[in-house]
Amino acid sequence: MDDAKPKRRWFQFSLRALFVVVTLLAIWLGWQVSIVRERNHLRTTAADAAGSNWNAFNRAWNDHIVSPGIRGYKISWVRRLLGDESTKIICLPPTMASEQVAEFKRSFPEAFISISPE
Numbered sequence: 001m002d003d004a005k006p007k008r009r010w011f012q013f014s015l016r017a018l019f020v021v022v023t024l025l026a027i028w029l030g031w032q033v034s035i036v037r038e039r040n041h042l043r044t045t046a047a048d049a050a051g052s053n054w055n056a057f058n059r060a061w062n063d064h065i066v067s068p069g070i071r072g073y074k075i076s077w078v079r080r081l082l083g084d085e086s087t088k089i090i091c092l093p094p095t096m097a098s099e100q101v102a103e104f105k106r107s108f109p110e111a112f113i114s115i116s117p118e
Helices: 015-050 054-064 077-081 098-107
Strands: 089-092 112-115
Touching: 015 077, 015 089, 015 098, 089 098, 098 112
Parallel strands: 089 112
Antiparallel strands: none
């Protein structure tokens, strides 16, 4: 006799599940922030070692280069919001140590790393 439709039940989550999801999201976001900070630190390190015109030189190359040999690399929207940007070419000064060059290659997998002649 009771033909009323049953009430729709929404998904129910426990407070523990909410804490786990928020914690995992915070860990992932912290990891992304550390990647962006490391890349920005390396950019300033190279700029300090090469002189004042390094940033302008690399930015001009990265803005205008179109080469089939260099693949495009899309930075995720989260890292773009955090201030990261894609880099195609990095010209390092010859004074850079080989450990620092290896760190650049690890931190900028999308970039072509070049050591400029003296």
